[in-house]
Amino acid sequence: MAQRITTLVLLIEILFLVNYISQITTTAAENDADVIHVAGKVMCQDCTLNYDKWINGSEPIKGAVVSITCMDERRRVRYYGSDKTDERGQFDLIVNRVLYGGKDLKAHLCKVRLVSSPDQSCNIPTNYGNGQSGVELVRPLMVFKDLVKFVVGPFYYTTPMCETPKFENNY
Template sequence: MKMAWSMVLLVAAATMMSIAECWEEVPTNGVTTGVIRVGGKVLCQDCTEGWNEWVDGQKPIEGCVVSVICMDERKRVSYYGSDKTDKAGEYELTINKYIHGKEIKPEACFTRLVSSPDPICNIPTDFAGGKTGVKLGRPTLVYRDMIKHVLSPFYYTTPMCDEPDTNDDEQQNNY
C-alpha cells in the first residue's frame, strides 16, 4: 500500500513540475520578439460627382504606396517601410518591435500617402491625415506579442478637386 501511494505521489509531483515549466518564460538570449501591424485603405474621392456619388462613390485604388516612418528618442529615423495597396485598396505593414536591439515605440511612428498610380485620381488629400501623416495612437488590437493599428481611410482626389493654396504668407513676399 505504501508503495502505491509513493508511486501516486511521484507521478503527481512530476505532473506538477511539468505544468509549472509551461508557465516559465523561455529565455531568448536577449532577443525580444513582437510585431506592430499598421493597416488601412486608400480610396479615390471625386468631387466632380453629385452629392450622393461623392459621399458614397469612393473607390479603392490598387497600387498606391503608403509608408510608415518611426523615429527614435533622438528624432532619428529608426524604421522606414512601405506597402502597396491591393485590389480592395488595402495595405498592411508589419514592423518588428525590436530593430538592432532597440524598441520601436508606436507613438513615435506615423503613416502617410506616398504615391498613386491612378492617372486621374492622384492628388493626395489631408482627409484623415494622409498627406501630412498620421501618428499611431491607441492600438485597435493588442494580442500577445502583436499590436495592430487600423487607420481611417486615406483619400486621393482628382486635379479638378484640388484647391490651390491661397494663403498670403509674409515670408514669401519678403525680398
C-alpha cells in the same frame, strides 16, 4: 440634486476607468508585442460628382503606396517602410519592433502617410484622415498575445480638378 451629483460622480469614475484601461492597453502594446502591425485603406474620391455619389462613391486604388516612418525619442528616423495597396485598396504594414542592433521601436513615435497613387486621374493626396500629414499610432485597435494591430484611415486621393489652388502671398 443629490441624484445628479451621484450620477456625475459615477460618470467621472467611468471616464477615469476607461482612460486607465486605455493607458494599460497602450503600455502593454509598447512593451509586449514583437511587431507593429498597421492596416488601412486608400480610396479615390471625385469631388466633381453630386453630393450623394461623392460621399458614397469612393473607389479603392490598387497600387497606392503608403509609408510608415518611426523615430526615436531624439526625433531621428529609425525605420522607414512602405506597402502597396491591393485591389480592394487595403494595405498591411508589419514592422519588427526590435531593429538590428537591439534598438526598440515605439509605436507612438511612428507615423503612417500617403506616398503615391498610380492612378493618374486620381493622384492628388488629401488630408482627410490625416493621410497627407501622417497619422501617429496612438491606440491599437487590438492587443492579443504577440499581436498589436493599429487601423488607420481610410486615406483619400482626389482628382486633379478637385485640387485647391495655391495662391501667391496667401491671397
